Amino acid sequence: ETGVTQTPRHLVMGMTNKKSLKCEQHLGHNAMYWYKQSAKKPLELMFVYNFKEQTENNSVPSRFSPECPNSSHLFLHLHTLQPEDSALYLCASSQGLGRDEQYFGPGTRLTVT
Amino acid sequence: GNSVTQMEGPVTLSEEAFLTINCTYTATGYPSLFWYVQYPGEGLQLLLKATKADDKGSNKGFEATYRKETTSFHLEKGSVQVSDSAVYFCAPRGSGYSTLTFGKGTMLLVSP
Numbered sequence: 063e064t065g066v067t068q069t070p071r072h073l074v075m076g077m078t079n080k081k082s083l084k085c086e087q088h089l090g091h092n093a094m095y096w097y098k099q100s101a102k103k104p105l106e107l108m109f110v111y112n113f114k115e116q117t118e119n120n121s122v123p124s125r126f127s128p129e130c131p132n133s134s135h136l137f138l139h140l141h142t143l144q145p146e147d148s149a150l151y152l153c154a155s156s157q158g159l160g161r162d163e164q165y166f167g168p169g170t171r172l173t174v175t
Numbered sequence: 176g177n178s179v180t181q182m183e184g185p186v187t188l189s190e191e192a193f194l195t196i197n198c199t200y201t202a203t204g205y206p207s208l209f210w211y212v213q214y215p216g217e218g219l220q221l222l223l224k225a226t227k228a229d230d231k232g233s234n235k236g237f238e239a240t241y242r243k244e245t246t247s248f249h250l251e252k253g254s255v256q257v258s259d260s261a262v263y264f265c266a267p268r269g270s271g272y273s274t275l276t277f278g279k280g281t282m283l284l285v286s287p
């Protein structure tokens with residue numbers, strides 16, 4: 063595998079379910095990001111991690127819980143989501159924080175029913 | 176905080192037409208400027224960047240010039256191809272360790 067991979071690519075879940083999104087980067091980067099992409103809205107930065115430490119949380123509801131066990135892996139744990147949380151969730155990584163090009167994964171298309 | 180305004184899409188062109196996608200921004204300090212592209216079913220890819228005033232970024236026939244006086248970073252291509260159909264995002268990044276700010280994106284549709 064190369065670049066940034068995300069699993070699953072598609073996910074349908076009910077509002078009472080608990081699920082997790084996984085992101086893995088094979089680039090040796092130190093910073094990782096979660097973004098939310100909704101139709102007709104700007105891409106929203108959710109969380110930023112640098113060397114496994116969270117450095118940014120953009121007022122994301124607690125029903126989204128990130129986890130970064132090491133610099134190569136990033137998870138987004140989901141529970142009791144709302145239909146408006148349906149979106150494409152993109153993971154990205156960069157060599158350093160802020161100063162470098164971000165490499166994006168293909169995203170997970172989430173539908174909350 | 177940073178912000179970016181892109182022209183509304185979709186932009187519909189015929190193959191070999193000239194493309195301009197406008198982008199204006201506000202950002203703290205001396206921002207770097209980026210254009211990302213998202214092809215259908217994929218994540219975003221860096222298309223080009225410029226890190227200081229008057230710099231011109233270019234890649235795959237696309238160009239954009241960092242205009243500090245007008246706070247703009249318009250994307251241009253002289254002759255588009257069907258394969259250029261995608262969504263294009265302008266993204267400034269403020270100085271220091273600030274992260275990217277993305278616009279809503281502009282969808283480009285190129286027909287044969």
